[in-house]
Amino acid sequence: MRFDTNQKIITAESGQDVTLPCRAPNSNIIIVLEWSRADLGEKYVLLFQDERFYPDQQHPSFRNRVDLQDRQMKDGDVSLILKKVTINDTGTYECRVFMRERHHRKRGHLKTDPISIIDLSVVPPEQKNITAESGQDVTLPCRAPSNNIILGVEWNRADLEDEYVLFYRDEQFDPVNQHPFFKNRVDLQDKQMKDGDVSLILKNVTIIDNGTYQCRVFMRGTNVRKRANQDGDPISIIYLSVVPPGHTGGDTEDGGKEDGGKEAGSVGLIIGLSVSAVLLVAAVSLLIYRKHKQQQTQDSY
Structure with missing residues (x-):
């Protein structure tokens, strides 16, 4: 039996839970569901048959980490939930079902080609x-x-x-x-x-x-x-x-740094006070110098 394969690309951050979507035709009865990844050899990501999982056929890295979004598989929903993904989960996942037509009473079933192929890429968290x-x-x-x-x-x-x-x-x-x-x-x-x-x-x-x-x-x-x-x-x-304290800063409304504005104001104030002090010292020194010269002139007379 052949269906149109649905291929998707999914990117997830490490540590997240990810749902890999897959939907089978709901006109037939699903006997077996397989989720696999090519690089796992003969082991499965998930094998579900007769309403139960088969962990002995499952790859160890996926044990206790996968589940079906709907175990009743209503409307053909056989999507896979992969919990707490890591970079080792990166790969191409395939979803297959074994189905039996509803009007057939025999146990014989038909295997399908993958009905969903998903390229999962797991990246480190930002x-x-x-x-x-x-x-x-x-x-x-x-x-x-x-x-x-x-x-x-x-x-x-x-x-x-x-x-x-x-x-x-x-x-x-x-x-x-x-x-x-x-x-x-x-x-x-x-x-x-x-x-x-x-x-x-x-x-x-x-x-x-x-x-x-x-x-x-x-x-x-x-x-x-x-x-x-x-x-x-x-x-x-x-x-x-x-x-150091006071260096975290904060954006002001004009786009500048609030602490930077304060710092610039403080520097300007210090410079202004310094110039005033220099001028005052110069004026006093000039006054003393003139007084001293006047006293020397009087002594000479």
């Missing part, structure tokens, strides 16, 4: 830039998909190597391998991680805190190790720049 003044408390935002159970979260900074900024699992902080500079200075904005909020609070920042911070989460079905996990893709990348 980097955010945050500027803070020295001495402030700063929140570095990070949000994981809220439809999964978060077991742990890790914040790290590239220049710290194997040591991390914060590691939280089993509802408690893990101080092992935490960089000493961050001990007692970091916290989670919400330890319950409601709605996937795993944002980091960094207290009393200094210029030593400058750097690129990465946020990673561990979902149910993944391996939460006792030490930092540098292998998974980050779901948030933030560059933090810490400046």
Whole structure:
């Protein structure tokens, strides 16, 4: 059986949940549904038959990470939900169905060509830039998909190597391998991680805190190790720049910097006062000089 193949290109950020659309003709009964990727060999992304999944035929990287948008497959909807994608999920996905015509009572079925081909490209999350003044408390935002159970979260900074900024699992902080500079200075904005909020609070920042911070989460079905996990893709990348107090600035209505205007006014005032002082000193010196010359003239007479 041959259908017109629907081919699409989908781009997603690392850490997102992605839906790969596929729709079969609803005039026939779907016996088997296959989602596959050519580079996986004989293993499937998903195999669904007789209203249940077959995980033993599934590639390990997709276990507990895929589902159907509608398990009842109403109106032929056999779209695939791929959870918490990483750059390793990049590839070409094919959707196939085995169908039986509704008026046939025999178990024989027809295999179709792919009815949907999707090129999925997973890219790293866009980097955010945050500027803070020295001495402030700063929140570095990070949000994981809220439809999964978060077991742990890790914040790290590239220049710290194997040591991390914060590691939280089993509802408690893990101080092992935490960089000493961050001990007692970091916290989670919400330890319950409601709605996937795993944002980091960094207290009393200094210029030593400058750097690129990465946020990673561990979902149910993944391996939460006792030490930092540098292998998974980050779901948030933030560059933090810490400046001396009064240097963050702000845009004014005329497009200039508010602090820059104040600074320019202060410099102008200082220059004006300095010139006035110089003129005053010069006038006093001239007066003293004339008085001194007059006294010398009187002495000579």
